[in-house]
Amino acid sequence: MAERESGEPPEDLSAAELGLWQAYRxxxxxxxxxxxxxxxxxxGEARWGPERTVRARVIALLLLDGPPALPGRAPALKLTGxxxxxxxxxSNSEITVPFxxxxxxxxxxxxxxxxxxxxVILHQCWAPHLEATRLTVEGDLRLSESELLNGLVLAQAxxxxxxxxxxxxxxxxPRGKALDADGLNVxxxxxxxxxxxRGELSLRGARVGGSLSMRGCRLRHxxxxxxLTATRLTVEEDFVxxxxxxxxxxxxxxxxxxxxxxxQRTVIQGGVHLDGSTLGGALILERVRLEMTAEQxxxxxxxxxxxxxxxxxxxxxxxxxxxxAVVSRLIDRSESWxxxxxxxxxxxxxxxxxxxxxxxxxxxxxxxHAATPEFNPEPYDxxxxxxxxGGEEAxxxxxxxxxxxxxxxxxxxxxxxxDHIQDLALGYGYRPGRAVLWLVLLLTGGxxxxxxxxxxxxxxxxxxxxxxxIYTLDLLLPVLDLGQEAAWRTTGASQxxxxxxxILGWLLATIVTAGAAAVILRRN
Numbered sequence: 322m323a324e325r326e327s328g329e330p331p332e333d334l335s336a337a338e339l340g341l342w343q344a345y346r347x348x349x350x351x352x353x354x355x356x357x358x359x360x361x362x363x364x365g366e367a368r369w370g371p372e373r374t375v376r377a378r379v380i381a382l383l384l385l386d387g388p389p390a391l392p393g394r395a396p397a398l399k400l401t402g403x404x405x406x407x408x409x410x411x412s413n414s415e416i417t418v419p420f421x422x423x424x425x426x427x428x429x430x431x432x433x434x435x436x437x438x439x440x441v442i443l444h445q446c447w448a449p450h451l452e453a454t455r456l457t458v459e460g461d462l463r464l465s466e467s468e469l470l471n472g473l474v475l476a477q478a479x480x481x482x483x484x485x486x487x488x489x490x491x492x493x494x495p496r497g498k499a500l501d502a503d504g505l506n507v508x509x510x511x512x513x514x515x516x517x518x519r520g521e522l523s524l525r526g527a528r529v530g531g532s533l534s535m536r537g538c539r540l541r542h543x544x545x546x547x548x549l550t551a552t553r554l555t556v557e558e559d560f561v562x563x564x565x566x567x568x569x570x571x572x573x574x575x576x577x578x579x580x581x582x583x584x585q586r587t588v589i590q591g592g593v594h595l596d597g598s599t600l601g602g603a604l605i606l607e608r609v610r611l612e613m614t615a616e617q618x619x620x621x622x623x624x625x626x627x628x629x630x631x632x633x634x635x636x637x638x639x640x641x642x643x644x645x646a647v648v649s650r651l652i653d654r655s656e657s658w659x660x661x662x663x664x665x666x667x668x669x670x671x672x673x674x675x676x677x678x679x680x681x682x683x684x685x686x687x688x689x690h691a692a693t694p695e696f697n698p699e700p701y702d703x704x705x706x707x708x709x710x711g712g713e714e715a716x717x718x719x720x721x722x723x724x725x726x727x728x729x730x731x732x733x734x735x736x737x738x739x740d741h742i743q744d745l746a747l748g749y750g751y752r753p754g755r756a757v758l759w760l761v762l763l764l765t766g767g768x769x770x771x772x773x774x775x776x777x778x779x780x781x782x783x784x785x786x787x788x789x790x791i792y793t794l795d796l797l798l799p800v801l802d803l804g805q806e807a808a809w810r811t812t813g814a815s816q817x818x819x820x821x822x823x824i825l826g827w828l829l830a831t832i833v834t835a836g837a838a839a840v841i842l843r844r845n
Contacts, residue, residue, distance in 0.1 A: 328388040337372060338379045341400060345383045345418075348395045354402030354424065361402055363426045363447040364468060369404040377407035377429070384416050400425060411436050422446050430471075443467050453478055464489055472497055472520060477504040483531075486513040493520025502527055513538060514565050515585060524551040532558040532602070537565025537585035547617070548591035551598060559602035560626075562587045562609050586610060592617035592639070595624055603628035604648075613639025621646045632657050632677055643669040655680045658688055666692035666700045674707055682716050686723050696727050767822050776811045 330342040337353060344351035353373045354361045383398050390396040397419040405427045412434035421442040430450035433441070440460035443451075450471040451464070459481040464473065466488035473491055475484075484507045491499035499520030510531035516538040533556045540548040554560075564584040590612040595604075604626045611619055611633050620642040621629075629648040634657070641659050645668035654677045658664055666689070689700045701724035709717040771789035811819045 328391075330388075334379065335371060335374070337403070338375050341375055341379070341398075341403075342383070342388070344400075345396055345398050346388055346391045346394065348390060348397040348399075350399040350401055350421075350423075351403075352401040361424060363424055363445065369426060373402065374404045374406050375400070377405050377409040377427075380405065380409060381411060384411065384418065384420060385414050387418065397421070399423075404428065408432070416441075450474075455479075457481075461485065468492070472499050472501065474498075475500070475502040475505050478502070478506070480505075480507040482509045483507070484511045486511070486516050488515045490517045491520065491522075492518075497521075498523050500524075507531075510534070515567070516540075518548065521547060522549045522551075524549075524554055526553045527551065528555045530557050532556065533560045535560075535562045535587065537567070537587055538562070539588045541588075541590040546591060547594055548589055549593045549595075552594055552596045554595060554598040555600075556598070557601040559605060560600055561603075561605045561607075562589075563605055563607035588612070589619075592619065594618070594620045596620055596622040598624050600624070600626035602626070603630060605630040606633050609633035611636040611639065615639065618642050624648075628652065629671070635659060636663075639663065640665065645669070647671075649673065650675060652677060653680070654678055655684045655688070658691065661691040662694050664688075664692040666703075667697060668699065670703065671707060672710065674711075682719060686720065689720075689723075690727075693727075698724055698728065701727075767818065770818055771815065774815050776815055 328346055330339055334342060340353075341351045355373075359365060360367045380398065380400075387396055387398075395418075399419065399421040401423040403422075403425045405422075405425055408429040409427060409431045412432045414436050416436065416438040419440050419442075420438060421440075421444075423442070423444045423446070425443075425446045427446065427448035430452065431448055433451070433453040433456045435455045436453070437457045437459075439458070440462075441458055442461070442463040444463065444465050444467065446467040448467070448469055450473075451469055452474040454474055454476045456462075456475065456478040458479070461483045462475075462478075462480050463483075463485040465485050468490040470492050472493045473486075484505075486500075493499040497520055499518040500522040503523055503525040505524060505527040507528070508530045511529050511533045514534055514536040516535065518538070518540045519542075521542055522540065542548045564586045567583050567585050587609045589609060592613060593611075598621075604621075604624065605628075607630055613619065613636055615638045617639045618641075619636070619639060622642055622644045624643075624646040626646075626648050628650040629646070630652040632652065632654045636659050639659070640663050642665045644665050647670045649671070650673045651671040652675045656678075685704065689704055692700055701720055705717040705720040705724075708714075708720060768790045775787055775789065
């Protein structure tokens with residue numbers, strides 16, 4: 322203890338460890354890199370000898386019971402290009418100094434279970450495993466461009482500011498999780514851009530106080546299971562899956578216009594479950610490649626968000642589920658939705674449609690039809706209500722007509738015939754102009770016939786002046802008596818035509834009345 326208070330190092334330290342001891346007291350970065358990219362590659366096969374090796378227990382000693390800083394300096398453990406020998410066990414401890422590892426190779430797992438720390442940084446490191454259950458970090462936790470062979474555990478961890486997993490590679494043992502972050506709490510943002518995962522990412526019940534970004538990530542499960550399970554996830558701002566810009570290495574020399582940047586799209590191979598999640602901002606799925614088996618789902622059951630942007634590549638297999646999801650604004654593309662039988666919209670609520678590109682109403686009706694292989698009126702009613710709220714009354718009526726025509730397929734034959742008649746005559750009351758058209762056609766046809774074939778008067782002395790137009794109108798309008806129908810006696814073909822006009826007039830009046838009543842009832 323006296324040695325520690327005086328700053329004198331233990332006697333058994335190697336030369337590399339002595340250098341780290343002094344760098345710790347000075348608060349400076351201790352760099353053991355050779356400058357040779359092949360020799361410094363943490364994933365390479367080059368052997369790092371004792372001149373670049375520090376024992377894990379020496380790092381633990383410095384972090385938990387290190388010597389005092391040099392005068393005018395603040396202690397910090399900052400290590401670059403080092404091989405760390407042995408398990409780094411820091412569980413149930415409190416780290417009061419900055420902890421930063423860069424381009425380090427750790428032979429055995431790192432454990433930060435029930436640990437408290439200020440800021441923890443692992444950048445471009447390689448390790449078998451990192452377990453940090455219930456870790457509390459007051460500042461940032463940065464695990465960027467690192468590779469963890471057997472996954473990362475952040476279950477019930479608390480991060481005071483940001484969590485960074487940008488460019489990291491998380492692998493897992495068979496049937497294991499690449500990331501176990503159930504119950505994770507991050508006060509600000511999570512940056513997982515260009516993350517590569519080979520196994521399940523689990524964020525059940527996690528909470529993110531800012532935004533969650535997974536631009537350009539590549540997710541795949543070795544056993545074909547779900548790659549992202551984030552049920553009951555809470556994100557206060559946006560959750561983004563979209564392409565990511567990969568910048569070139571500006572230190573490589575001369576640059577051309579083609580070298581400025583390239584885009585890496587997000588690729589998801591496996592199922593995704595965000596059921597019951599709540600987003601204060603938007604859920605953005607832009608140009609994502611969804612590769613699922615026939616049994617897998619991209620599930621957004623019960624998701625609540627201010628906006629859903631659904632513009633991925635059309636998935637060839639699998640099911641897209643928006644059952645009971647609630648969004649204020651839906652941005653989508655007609656080419657992004659799966660085909661019939663692979664889309665569920667039951668209970669999906671949206672208020673505004675803002676499609677990208679052309680999404681004509683016939684294609685939108687195909688979208689609803691694809692989600693209802695068995696007839697369900699709810700998706701049609703939701704689409705019609707949205708169009709009506711946007712002032713598109715004609716399109717809303719077209720949607721309701723499509724709903725009634727699909728419903729007709731389920732009716733018994735007599736009702737189906739009556740439905741066909743209502744549809745043909747007035748479009749179930751949504752096409753009232755057809756009543757005028759039918760009336761004009763029948764009136765014109767009857768007038769022409771009776772003008773060419775005038776019937777004789779029943780009482781020649783009392784008969785009114787012959788007007789074929791008024792006579793036909795008197796036949797067609799059952800509620801009016803214009804004094805023509807009873808004054809003339811029809812025979813032969815004229816008798817049958819007159820009878821047909823009376824029947825068609827009654828039928829047209831019945832359909833008009835029924836259609837008007839149905840429309841009034843639907844609107845109320």
